Amino acid sequence: MDIMRTHYASDITPGMDGDTVTVAGWIHEMRDLGGIYFLVLRDRGGFMQITMVKKKTDPELFDSARRLIRESVLTVTGTVKREDKAPRGYEIIPQTVSVLSESDSPLPMDITGKVDADIDTRLDSRFIDLRRRKTLDVFEIRHHALKAVRNFLENEGFIEIHTPKVVAAATEGGTALFPITYFNREAFLNQSPQLYKQIMMSAGFDRVYEIGAIFRAEEHDTLRHLNEATSIDIEASFMDHLDVMGILERLVHEVYAQVSVDCAPQLEELGIELSVPKLPFKRVSYDDALEIALSEGHAIEWGDDFGTAAERAIGNAIGEHYFLTDWPTEIKPYYTHPYDDKPVYSKSFDLMHPRMELASGSQRIHSHKLLHEMIEAHGLNPDGFDFYLKAFQYGMPPHAGWGLGAERLVMTMLHVENIRDVVLFPRDRKRLSP
């Protein structure tokens, strides 16, 4: 079958005056002035004005066009006419208008930007919500951001991998998992590719990354949590935590820089001025951050994690992206490498945006013996980690890595309040559909 259109809205220019084109899209708006009738057709790239002057248009075409229903899908074949009075300097004078799919009415929400809709209404009819320019902008930017991530990691010599999402046991303990039935056994949705990307270090892949779904069964209900999120994970051999922090900050910098170039129109439509964070990011040790939190009146003892309020206070004090480094070993996962000379501290870091945590990472323990001990010290049963520990018995290089929340990266970049706004079909405490 031939493609049904010859041009997208973005392909047509006033210079094409006189050309015959076939365009396709949704009816965005109609304006009937009596003797002249304007139809605004929308495709992914923009809007086109279809103009019909009553006296100059076939009466049958004119009447049927006036009876169209908004958001119906049309193809229009017509002549491009240069016209200074038209929105983009041109309009299309139609010869034929075909309705490919008639819309129901009324619509589940306004999509022209006149009346707001609640996030819940929007998500219930996400397919309509995504027709709204500003919603689409966010996802175009998300696409470009992830493309920049892939390009960057590709250039740094990383291999893309895909690890299992259905697993037999918890990765790190702590967070709640979604249990599922796997034939007649219990299994879980993976909370992180952590164990598998580390196994790939033993396999000699040297540098790997994965962009994929992670699942957390926490019953949180906040603007920055999802039960299904997208994680950007890397793991790299013969590197320490400082090396992968360098990769991470350069990656974030690159994403901002690339998006500001690739997505200038979308950013403008959203009214966002993107400031590319400066390199290098500040390094703030856990101990220094603790002092800031204490001086701001937050009662935290050494060895506690920072609560949301303290985290925000520290973020306000710093005011830009920063690394929170050298965490107490005891509050980090069992695979986190302690400093050899001061083992109560670990070679760990979180990447922070003033609003929230974006990523966390560390140098990993590569000694089989030490890892075994740490698993036990965390109250976990090493038997459940056989498949993982085995990879450390036959030549595991020193390695480090991190996991970065894709949604959080995008939402902080775009000043989006609600994390659901950067996910097509978010999964949260209440929402399992669509």
Next chain:
RNA sequence: GUCCGGAUAGUGUAGUGGCCUAGCAUGGAGCCCUGUCGAGGCUCCGCCCCGGGUUCGAAUCCCGGUCCGGGCGCCA
């Protein structure tokens, strides 16, 4: 897990005991209009989450339920 808040036309809201036969905007139906671009004008259509209670009188107060939103904890 815990604490707080909310539910009014398709959508977004106003209304906190009688002036509500529920206002406004958007939308839908129809009419007028030859340059609209959040078009404009006129007419019409469409809503108080469910159940119980208090009261002469409940959208409004109370109780229960359902659904939804958010803070904290946990985390990315």
